[in-house]
Amino acid sequence: MAFSVTGDKENVNMVFTTWEIGMDIQHENIRVVAVQRQRQGWQLRHWWQLPLPEGTFSNGLVMNTEALTKALVDWRKELPLRHQIRISFPGSRTLQRPVPAPDKRLSEPAREAYIASATARQLQMTSAQLCWDYLPSQDVADPHLIVAARQTDVAALLKSLAAIRLYPTTLTPGASALPTLISPCRLEKCQYLVHQEQGHWLWASTEPVPRWGWSDTNVAPTIFDLCQQLKTEPGLVALSHAPSSPVSADILSLDAWQAFSRLQPPLPRNGAEFTVAIALAIGRVFS
Secondary structure: OOEOOOOOOOOHHHHOOOEEEEEEEOOOEEEEEEEEEEOOEEEEEEEEEEEOOOOOEEOOEEOOHHHHHHHHHHHHOOOOOOEEEEEEEOHHHEEEEEEOOOOOOOOHHHHHHHHHHHHHHHHOOOHHHEEEEEEEOOOOOOOEEEEEEEHHHHHHHHHHHHOOOOOOOEEEEHHHHHHHHOOOOOOOOOOEEEEEEOOEEEEEEOOOOOOEEEEEOOOOOOHHHHHHHHOOOHHHEEEEEOOOOOOOOOOEEOOHHHHEEEOOOOOOOOHHHHHHHHHHHOOOOOO
16 A cells, blocks of 8 residues: 555666665654665665654654755765655554445446545545555455545655655555565565564564554563464564564564575664665565
8 A cells, every 4th residue: 555656667678777765764763775676686776774863753743844854865866867765654644444345336436536435434534634545455344445644644744855856656654565575585474574663563464465554562562462462373473673682482583685686785783674664665565
């Protein structure tokens, strides 16, 4: 699922020349990974970790636009002309709601209008106040799942990025990008991929139609509490820790860097901090 999609369409000649970039914005810093698709697989081109002053973000919202643009302006000059960038959007600012399927006899514009209206009613907002997308759900009764964010939240971030001529291909909840790691990291036997940040968990299932979400560590303090919440066993979970800490012997390690066929040292000291950035960079976000 992604907001502000301008498309991932590339012609054959661009596949090997365009930098694909994933950017994961956190309160304390910005993690960025640039890759290129080669015949042998994904090649790492560059990684960056850009510090942010305290107070730049609060609860996922941009509070200091000047600080954000200052952190990115010099980095922006390093990008080649041909690039596509996918940026994480905070899960805590994202809403998910199931909606009934529209009449199949409706045209696509009419179906979208129905879904937008149904979503707005559920959230007690107008359609104009929302950025939204919909995707298939595993729920037979409500086969569409709406994923939405407030238009003001999205617009504020896009405005800050546009000030330094940075125009993302997508803004997407970080958790929804995790399934792109399943195949390249050989994690098909897991039930869930989980990434831990300061204060929250991101998780996604490995089902053909992945489920994904965000959980506060106040509600699920440990990975074992999260497993109970997800109704799964620890042995069926692959985990990465952005706060550097050992992974329990009962749980598989999620190493997103295994997705690359070629790496260029030096690599970051705590590579797990880049899990979401890598997931965003290496391919289309699951939607």
